[in-house]
Amino acid sequence: MSKLQDLLRILDARVAATEDQVFNYTVPDLWNCFDYQGEELRKTPWGELVVNPYRFYRDAIRRFVEPRMGRVRTWGKPLSRHLDMEPGLEGGDWIRRATVYSMMVRTSTAWDHDRSGGLEDADLYGLRETGTFVKSIALLSLLHKMGVTCVYLLPISRFSLRDKKGELGSPYGVSSFFSLDPGLKDPMTGPDFTVEDEFRAFVEACHVLGMHVMIDLIPRTNSVDSELILEHPDWFYWIRHADLAGYKPPYVPGLGVQIRPRAEFLPVVYQSAEVRQHLAKFVENPGQAQPERWAELQAHLRADPGAAVMDEVQRRFGLTIAPAFSDQINDPQPAWNDVTFFRMYLDHPEASVPHLDREYAPYILFDVIKANLYQGKVRNEPLWELLAGIIPFYQTQFGIDGARIDMGHALPRELVERIIRGARHVDPHFCFIAEEMEIERAAVARELGYNMILGDGFLQEPRVLEFKTHHYMYEARNLPCPVYACGETHDTPRLAAREGGRPLARMLTILNLFMPNGVPFLNSGQEVYELQPMNTGLDCRPNEAYQLDPKDPYYGRLALFDRYALHYLNQGRWELPDQLAWVSAFRRDHIATFTRLENAVPLGFNSPRDPGIAFGFVEDALRGALVQEGGVFVVVANTDVHNPQYLTVHLDALRRASGNAARRGSQLFSTHGLARDVHDFDTHGNLSMSFQPGEVKLLRM
């Protein structure tokens, strides 16, 4: 039962039905890396293509995906069923060889197709202008060109529209784990094909193209408007509705700002007057306190499924769900009004009980939040069961291949293990990524069963002047598991908007393909030098949300909350895709060489303060063979993104490791120049070359 084939049939019918219709519907030319040949196609000078949408998206499947299907007609199972897993890459470790593209479906294929000036839900042609799974299949041609092998999707579940942030609300405010965001449904397919069907078709298409699909699992927080509240009021924390306006993370004097809630701080925390006032706001959950009235409410609302649950709860009980806030003591962030925490335990944290001055209703506090550090005695077993069941649901229903666990660091260890175990039971090669930014905690994550951690590349890599880039890239190889080789995420500033601009973005985007122990990670929009962040969550400057020209229609808009389309028409939009295409293809042809850590040799320069990063790679098949010439690659970057530099790369370590003694080589690729022969060796046999600002070269010798 291939949903991709169903989709193809539906689109075929639509194409036939619209043959005579004139469409002035545009897509960015970057979406057409499948050489669309529709007769009606017109190319505008600025990079938009005028197409019949049905034919365009149909042909993305017919011309690009279908020919790659081979004999397998149904690609809806996890990709591991279709691939032979190489030894050493079992158990989700395929991620070591992956190139990840992080996309937010709603945004990554958003486009003002009818050029009306807005991203409508129904444009002139009744079509959705924010992103959909169907449109994303066309985008896969671009991803495929760039060498992407894993698509990581920001949350796609139904989220709350109550007290929503921005124009559309944040997909991180999940209100239902088991249904998809109806805003991703594409009207092109009609009402009989569900958004779930469309997601299935999308996953199939990814699999055909050899791409794994990962989702974002959000088990720690939930929308304050969650559909779970009605049936499970005891899974949540409650306050009086009247106290909501004044609700905020309580201040703890004497501890400083942004402090992790270590055990020795608990006495101080619980002595804080603000903390005690905070605790006093919490009340018993209304289901337990007034069971009959709650049952009445349930009956009332079950009879009227469209009603606003929380309005009714607030009206009848004067109570509401307590918002979540940061797990760090004295974090300046306000409370997160759209989400709350799940009650992982039905009692207070064991370690905190001695500090309580009286009985309190279940409350949210730093210790409670960090359920990995502070457990109660009574597990919320039904909740855990539900949370552990989410991924198996997506595996069996949609065939996903991996997940990132959001705030996994604040989950009880046993729950994490249960989630991982459950998923691997369905697919032993299911990959888990820990939302762990502290690379020192890589070992813990690995031990829990994660395949890799996020790391904090987005924080380190852009800081070339402080040599944090160098430190991050050279040190990653010492970690017990891979980290993302990345300079931006959906939560951070864009590389092209950082000090260093496009030269920095280009340098890091290419160099990241070669960071030992790194998994290259592209953040949707990065490939077109997008300036505007999707969210201002991490490492952002005060003006971060205002990176665009004030006349830009998306000025001040954030993709995570607003209708937003990436700047696919940016000048130079093909630069990174074209470079990535070449470099990725080369890397894929030598994937073992570039991804097996034992082949990588970090290389130095004349001085540790020289603005360069260099790695040597011994060709995997020749390792230990001590060949005098050939079989060795060198990747060098000039990390000075403002000035040309003359750099001397010391090759001793590489020559020792490989036996290579060559005094000539070839420049296979450069971000700034053409392929050429290389004779630029000094008397010590070191590479001595000039570089453009931010230039990255790939050499063979």
Next chain:
Amino acid sequence: MSKLQDLLRILDARVAATEDQVFNYTVPDLWNCFDYQGEELRKTPWGELVVNPYRFYRDAIRRFVEPRMGRVRTWGKPLSRHLDMEPGLEGGDWIRRATVYSMMVRTSTAWDHDRSGGLEDADLYGLRETGTFVKSIALLSLLHKMGVTCVYLLPISRFSLRDKKGELGSPYGVSSFFSLDPGLKDPMTGPDFTVEDEFRAFVEACHVLGMHVMIDLIPRTNSVDSELILEHPDWFYWIRHADLAGYKPPYVPGLGVQIRPRAEFLPVVYQSAEVRQHLAKFVENPGQAQPERWAELQAHLRADPGAAVMDEVQRRFGLTIAPAFSDQINDPQPAWNDVTFFRMYLDHPEASVPHLDREYAPYILFDVIKANLYQGKVRNEPLWELLAGIIPFYQTQFGIDGARIDMGHALPRELVERIIRGARHVDPHFCFIAEEMEIERAAVARELGYNMILGDGFLQEPRVLEFKTHHYMYEARNLPCPVYACGETHDTPRLAAREGGRPLARMLTILNLFMPNGVPFLNSGQEVYELQPMNTGLDCRPNEAYQLDPKDPYYGRLALFDRYALHYLNQGRWELPDQLAWVSAFRRDHIATFTRLENAVPLGFNSPRDPGIAFGFVEDALRGALVQEGGVFVVVANTDVHNPQYLTVHLDALRRASGNAARRGSQLFSTHGLARDVHDFDTHGNLSMSFQPGEVKLLRM
């Protein structure tokens, strides 16, 4: 037989037939000054309207023109038939009260309606994207808003596509006087409605809106590919085809550059070696030299009307038509390859014959060109008859109200008189404008029967720093006929592209409404601060054709030759139209006051070097009544377009003329401020006010 009604019916049918069709077809919002209400209308944030084209252009007639028709259903006759002509404005002098809008149909309503990046002949919807008469009817709503009462059309006749300049060729290379440019035909109306019908409908619409229609008559030059050549080879000058490559205006040593061919220069001219070589290139016309072979050619070509006449002539006779060139001796302009001159006389100029060293075939030279100064003895009577018949043809066929005579200054006086007489015979109020830039020659023009001359406002007005503006505006009132009050034409730089930019353009555009003895003249595009000239014929800088951003699709393009759309989306596009709307309406309400010369009083400042221009006007009805307060208007401009100024306007002359002794007044309008009371009089009773750069104020006192 109203063609406007026919057009309306055709469009009604098209609207009905396209009810269900989705159109992503845009027009600039400036074209919609008739408050279009189509349900499908969408407004983009940048000023384009998405509309059903049939309904939009239909409603421009239905909602805007039709309600103004009154009981008259057929407005196809000259407007003078429909209006009572005021005493003093007979014989074409209605132009004294006109506000003229100069438009080039092909350009003024050109738009990339389907936003494909080009101005196609058939866009996505099969519609023409260069301008048409049908589309121009919608534009009339903008013109009407701005107070335009006379539409002057650059040539609309069929022109030659042979050796054409630019992408489309110049409409000044007329190849057929009696048929219209088929490129102006609008596919919207289908093949049964001709471009002639469309022009008729356009003229009717203009008349309904109280606008006269003038055309550009080009009787001196004709296309080198004219349809007249085949029947009248003797009306043209011939050279050997082999000499065409080296053909140029001959140089006359010892006379300097750009010299008018005065009689005393003739000996020098004819002694020039280059002139003699030039004369030697001319040959007898092939019709006379080889009458049988010419008759064969005629027979051959009559049998094959689509054939390229000149190719055949060149092939059979080795001859071609001699191109025209400037009438000035040693003008640096090269020959005008697309046009030639008509042979006004069948012999050489009488005055020049004594200087000829031998017999020459009919030739083009400075004296020959200036047929007003140098006549032969043998008039080319059939040609004159034909030329004199052109305007009556347009009058009876289309109902036009006036004409500018191109290069009238180089026509035999008798021919000009015959043309004028013929037109006035059909319509005694037909207006003639002389293409006369030398204002000293106004009296001659007036005597010939012209109603006004062009003047050289475009040359004088922009030069505020040199006080040429002041001189032009103050002196115009002394001329025996009106001149254009204008700062740009289709041949000159744009005001907004001049030193002074938009403040200069705004100041002159508004002030021109009040220049005594001036006829306000707007050059299409001027109202949106267009930067790119339509042609670089007059007063242009070397970079004049490159006023746009290099990324602009029309960078380096000239409307006279290329596909070109005006920048109707310019920021500030409504500024001048809105200001013109208010000022024009006010002026219309006091039209006698502002246009009768005897009401105007030039006003001075403290010093003749003060950067100001001011005129007082005595209310027409109160002239001679010596009213102490009220009944007087003052228009003042700060001609310093870079700095604010404090100006003192001396009112003595105005107070003497009117008896006005008021020490208070009202500012009715300012280009920069709001209406307010005015008490800014000094002890001498003079107006003493501050002005923004380029500000124009209209005061009543």
